[in-house]
Structure formats: C-alpha cells, structure tokens
Amino acid sequence: MMKTQPRTNTLASGGDTTPMAVRCTGLVKRYEDLVAVAGIDLGVQPGECFGLLGPNGAGKTTTVEILEGLTAPDEGSVEVLGYRWGTGHDHNLRERLGVQLQETQLAEKLTVGETLRLFASFFSRARPVEEVIRTVGLEDKRQARVGKLSGGQKQRLALACALVSDPELLFLDEPTTGLDPQARLNVWEVVEAFVEGGGTVLLTTHYMEEAERLCDRVAIMDHGTILSMDRPAALVASLGAEQIVQFEVHGDLDPAALGRLPGVGNVAGKQGSFRLGVRRMGEMMPALLSELERRGLVLESLTTHQATLEDVFVQLTGRALRDE
Amino acid sequence: MSERRRDLPGGQKWRRPHPLVELTRSRLLEFLREPEAVFWVFIFPVLLALALGIAFRSKPVDTLRVAVRTGVPAEARISAMLRGSAGLTVVELPADEADRALRTGKVDVVVEGVSVAAGANGEPLAVNYRYDTTRAEGRAARLAADDALQRALGRPDLLSARDERVALPGNRYIDFLIPGLVGLNLMGSGMWGLGFAVVQARVRKLLKRFAATPMRRSHYLLSFMLSRLVGLVLEVAVVVGFGWLLFGVAVHGSLLDLAVVSLLGALTFAGLGLLVAARPRTIEGVSGWMNLVQLPMWLFSGTFFSYERFPAAVQPAIRVLPLTALNDALRAVINDGTPLAANWPALLVMALWGGISFAVALRLFRWQ
Numbered sequence A: 001m002m003k004t005q006p007r008t009n010t011l012a013s014g015g016d017t018t019p020m021a022v023r024c025t026g027l028v029k030r031y032e033d034l035v036a037v038a039g040i041d042l043g044v045q046p047g048e049c050f051g052l053l054g055p056n057g058a059g060k061t062t063t064v065e066i067l068e069g070l071t072a073p074d075e076g077s078v079e080v081l082g083y084r085w086g087t088g089h090d091h092n093l094r095e096r097l098g099v100q101l102q103e104t105q106l107a108e109k110l111t112v113g114e115t116l117r118l119f120a121s122f123f124s125r126a127r128p129v130e131e132v133i134r135t136v137g138l139e140d141k142r143q144a145r146v147g148k149l150s151g152g153q154k155q156r157l158a159l160a161c162a163l164v165s166d167p168e169l170l171f172l173d174e175p176t177t178g179l180d181p182q183a184r185l186n187v188w189e190v191v192e193a194f195v196e197g198g199g200t201v202l203l204t205t206h207y208m209e210e211a212e213r214l215c216d217r218v219a220i221m222d223h224g225t226i227l228s229m230d231r232p233a234a235l236v237a238s239l240g241a242e243q244i245v246q247f248e249v250h251g252d253l254d255p256a257a258l259g260r261l262p263g264v265g266n267v268a269g270k271q272g273s274f275r276l277g278v279r280r281m282g283e284m285m286p287a288l289l290s291e292l293e294r295r296g297l298v299l300e301s302l303t304t305h306q307a308t309l310e311d312v313f314v315q316l317t318g319r320a321l322r323d324e
Numbered sequence B: 001m002s003e004r005r006r007d008l009p010g011g012q013k014w015r016r017p018h019p020l021v022e023l024t025r026s027r028l029l030e031f032l033r034e035p036e037a038v039f040w041v042f043i044f045p046v047l048l049a050l051a052l053g054i055a056f057r058s059k060p061v062d063t064l065r066v067a068v069r070t071g072v073p074a075e076a077r078i079s080a081m082l083r084g085s086a087g088l089t090v091v092e093l094p095a096d097e098a099d100r101a102l103r104t105g106k107v108d109v110v111v112e113g114v115s116v117a118a119g120a121n122g123e124p125l126a127v128n129y130r131y132d133t134t135r136a137e138g139r140a141a142r143l144a145a146d147d148a149l150q151r152a153l154g155r156p157d158l159l160s161a162r163d164e165r166v167a168l169p170g171n172r173y174i175d176f177l178i179p180g181l182v183g184l185n186l187m188g189s190g191m192w193g194l195g196f197a198v199v200q201a202r203v204r205k206l207l208k209r210f211a212a213t214p215m216r217r218s219h220y221l222l223s224f225m226l227s228r229l230v231g232l233v234l235e236v237a238v239v240v241g242f243g244w245l246l247f248g249v250a251v252h253g254s255l256l257d258l259a260v261v262s263l264l265g266a267l268t269f270a271g272l273g274l275l276v277a278a279r280p281r282t283i284e285g286v287s288g289w290m291n292l293v294q295l296p297m298w299l300f301s302g303t304f305f306s307y308e309r310f311p312a313a314v315q316p317a318i319r320v321l322p323l324t325a326l327n328d329a330l331r332a333v334i335n336d337g338t339p340l341a342a343n344w345p346a347l348l349v350m351a352l353w354g355g356i357s358f359a360v361a362l363r364l365f366r367w368q
Helices: A060-067 A090-095 A112-121 A129-135 A151-163 A181-196 A208-214 A232-237 A255-259 A281-295 A309-317 B019-032 B035-055 B075-083 B095-103 B136-152 B173-203 B206-211 B217-247 B255-276 B283-300 B312-319 B322-336 B340-364
Strands: A022-031 A034-044 A049-053 A075-080 A097-100 A169-173 A200-205 A217-222 A225-230 A243-250 A264-270 A273-278 A298-306 B005-007 B013-015 B064-069 B088-093 B109-115 B125-130
Touching (some): A022 A060, A034 A060, A034 A075, A034 A225, A049 A060, A049 A208, A060 A200, A090 A097, A097 A151, A112 A151, A112 B019, A129 A151, A151 A169, A151 A181, A169 A181, A181 A200, A181 A208, A200 A208, A208 A309, A217 A232, A225 A232, A225 A309, A232 A309, A243 A281, A255 A264, A255 A273, A255 A281, A273 A281, A273 A309, B019 B035, B019 B217, B035 B173, B064 B075, B064 B095, B064 B136, B075 B088, B075 B125, B075 B136, B088 B095, B088 B136, B095 B109, B095 B125, B109 B136, B125 B136, B173 B206, B173 B217, B173 B255, B173 B283, B173 B322, B217 B255, B217 B340, B255 B283, B255 B340, B283 B322, B312 B322, B322 B340
Parallel strands (some): A049 A200, A097 A169, A169 A200, B064 B088, B064 B109
Antiparallel strands (some): A022 A034, A243 A273, A243 A298, A264 A273, B005 B013, B109 B125
C-alpha cells in the first residue's frame, strides 16, 4: 500500500497554507493523585496516520480525549484542523471529526441500522447509512440488535459511527483491543481504506503490530510523556540492530564481555538473562557460543527475532509493552 | 439549518433525518424493547388499581355488631330488646371476651347492664356503652344500640323520616384513586424511565460519545421530554380506560383538558427526572436520589388518601409538591369536571417545577 510521506516532523506550520490536522504543545493533565499527561507536544499532518503507542495507563486516552475536545487540559494548547477548542468553532469542528472512544457501549436494544441513522442525524454532511454499512462490511447485520453482535462487529459498528460524518480527521482509541486476529484485520482494512481516501487518522494502541502496519509515524508514550516519535522503521533502526537475541545462562556473565562480541549493537540484562541487539547474526552467534563454552556456562534458552517497535519500547523503558 | 440533502452516486437523494426525531425514536424503541419497563409503566398501575379497587369497593354497610355482656343485671332483657332492631347483629359475651372482640374489631360496641334503683317508669335499668370513640362504626353502633333500647322502652319517634340510599359514581374510593394512580404513574415513569436511561447512557460512555458529535445537547434532553409525550398517551389511556371499564370511573371534564393536564404533568416529571439524573455516575446513585425525591410525594401528595388529613401547618408545603398539583388537577378534571382555567394554581406549580428543573438540568448535566 502506498503511503504519503509526512512532510515534516516539526510543530511549526508557518508558511504552510493548510493547517496541521492536529497540533498540541505543552499538554498537561493532572488528576487528584496522578499526572496523566506530563507535557506532550505533537503534530499530525493532513493525510497522515499517526499512532500513540504505549502500555495501559501511559496517558494515551487522556491525550486523545483532550485533542477531541472532551477533556480540558490543565496546561498547554491544542489546535485541531486549525481551530482551538472553546473558541466558538466547536460545533463546526465536530462536524469534521470522526471519533471512536475506548469502551463506548452503544445502545444494545437498537439495531445496527437504527444506531447509524441516529449518528447520521447529528451531522449535516452525513454519509448515507447504507454506504457506511458497506464500508465496514456489516451489510448482513443491518437488522441485528447491537447487543447480539460479536466484539469485532461491535467495533466495526463503532468505526461506522465515526465514519458516518464523512470526517477529515478520525480519532481511534484502541480500535482493536480485545479482538481476535481476523476481526483486527477487518478493522485495519477499514482504517487503511480511509487513509488511502485522503483522510487523517490519530489512533492509540498498545499493539506494536498495529502501529507498524497502520501508522506513518508513531509516538511512543509512557507515564504521560512521549519518549520517542518517528516513522516505525526509523524507530526500529534507532535500535542499531536488526535482530534481537534473548538468552539465559546458568552462572555469572559480565555484560561488558558480551558487548565486545562481534556484530553486537547493544546489551541489556542482568543475572543470567540477557538481551542483545545484533547487527550481524552470522558473526555474533558462533562468537557467543564459544564465549559461553570458554567460561563453562550452560545455555538454558535462546530465542531470536526481527527487531520491532516492541523492542524499541523495551529499550526506552526497560519494560515489555504487553505485560502491563 | 444547514444543507440536509446529499447526492448519492445513483442520483438518488439521501435525506438526513432530523436529530430530534431520531433521538426521540431511539428512546421509544429502546423503551418498548425493554419488557420490564413496559411492565412497570403499563401493567403495574392496572394491577394496583385492580387490587385497591376490589379492597375498597363500595358495598352496602354491614349491620352493626353489638356484644351484650353476660354476668350483669338484665342481660337477657337487653339482648331481647336489641335483637328487635333490624340493623344490629347481637352476640352475648362474658366481660373479657367482649373486650377482646371490641379490640379486634369483631364487634363495634359492648353494652353492659348496670343495676340502679327503679327509675321513673319503674325500670330498674341503666347501661354502659363501651366502644372506640375514634371509630365511625363504634359511634354508629352506639347510637343504633341506644336508639333500639330507647324505642323498645317506649320512646316515641317525633319525626317521620325515610332513608334514601345514595351511591353516586364520583364519590367512591375508586373514583378518588384512579386520578391519583394516573398522577403517580406519570411521576414514576417520568422519573425512573428518564433517570435510568440517562445514567445508563452515562455509565456506558454513550453520553461522552454523543458529546463528541455536533449533536445539540438540548436536543438530547428534549428528546427525552418528547418520548414522554408519546408514552404518556398510552399510560394515561391504560389507567383511565381500565377505571372506566371495570369500575365505571367517568371523566367528567373534557378529554382535551385531561390531555393538557397529563401533558403538563408528564413534562414536569420528565424535567425533574432529568434534573435528578443530571449528575449521578452510577445506577445505585441515581436510584437513591430518585427515591429521596419521590418518597415525600408518595406519602403526602394525596394519591391513596386525601392530604387534607395532614395538619394544617404543613398544607402549604404539600400543595407546592408537583405530584400534589398534578393529582389535584387530574381530580378536578376527572371527578369534578372543573374547567381548566379554575385549576391555574396547580398548573402553574407544575409548569414552574418542570421548566426550572429542565433549565437547571441542562446546566448541570454531566456528559462524562
């Protein structure tokens, strides 16, 4: 699939006639006992699919809801499609947005068709209900009650409710959480078609496959801040390694010794459990095995995989993305 | 309103439905597809009317029951004299049993002979009447027993009198009850129906989802009011129709007046329901508030018995309750056939409650 390359990665839109789709600076949101968002700057270009990747509790949802104008930030400024929230443009702005919130449960007693008709009635430029039902592939569920739909079908309906406005900018908060692989693929295809049609997407996810597949750019979030922001490939490249080798040994091993092995980019780990970023597997592997043998250490397990955004997250935080 | 039509690829026009119509339609569909809600709104009031109508049905007054205490002077004579009266049922009981029968309501009055010196007519007789002076039956039985004894002893009737039985529809308990049930039903379905629906939508984050659309917030709240208008036609028709068919409770005023009063009542409680549901985040929370608001009206607003029984000091407070106003207005239309204009204070009370509640609800409403 062809993707348009984002023009710049800067927050300045000076000189450019089209405003950024989303632009925020210095965003802070505090709740009683925690700081959910601790100073976030980001910009989303028109036509781009931008992802906020992070574990649960990283502040993704709070950030998105601030951008959607549903939550007021304590500090910082937000501009969506060139307008600030609360300056008299909210109604017109909402006409141009499509929103899917995390955990919205649509009315169970209404059918798919009735639900979409209701949402369509809110937008002056609404797409015909039949057309949106086709877009998300729910044609044979038109008369089905929402309560009877599967998780994947409910999620596609939520997506349809967001798309019925014929939006310029689509906000998706964890669009595929809890879905099986097939249902996830269905959602991805709808999002890809939207981006291909020229739409802009800002999505949150804690699935790195999702971010890698859908997003032109990804911001990795943890504890309310953005740790790193770039194209997925560039983020992975920043690891300085193409392969990741994880292994456990019985006995003491000095990490520094591992760093001296040929082809190793970086070393992380302790107490017999290590993680190596590897540039040249062919050189590194024999060297590692002979080093272990020389020291009389027994290898208990060893796995290797292609470096992913998950590894970027581990590299940045020292924790895994998923097990939170 | 902005452009509402859009060309379809096939050349047909897609006409966007109006949000207020769609919101109201969704509300009604959701309600009708909820069997429990339908039970509480339509079946429950009918069952309540049926049970109360049967329990308090108007029946000819039973004969009054008199116990003659045994073991006192002239018991046999007293008994014989009382038995000569048609309206009395007489039993002879010893002192302790007579008192127990009186206490449990099995007899209305106990007559005990008292030995005295011979009177003017040579009758060595006097009696005590023992009865509960607060019970109407007790007082009636005392008068009837006394009358029977005095006549038996020869007191002449100086006035000729004839009894004429009056049991007009309109002054029976069921006539009083039906308008009250209509009012109570309008309050219950208005407040519970809206309160639950709103808080449920809030719990399910549906309100937040709506807030993320250009939907006008007043449209959302108005749709609840409008859905009540459709609901109320059915609710009022069911209870009034039932009372008319089964108990012959007639609507003496015009049906138009009944419609106007019901409409205003429904809107009043829809406004109150929205106000109560404006903030709570949980179903438990809203239930507590609903009960708190409705309980005084269940007790004081004269649904099951007249609020005139409460002390005069609290009457002004009772009269400003919205259900009191609604019940009064409904009774004026259904029972008395009073023209609407004569009920303006009650209508004003309702309009103020409804209008102020709606306005405040719109301001306080929590969308997430």
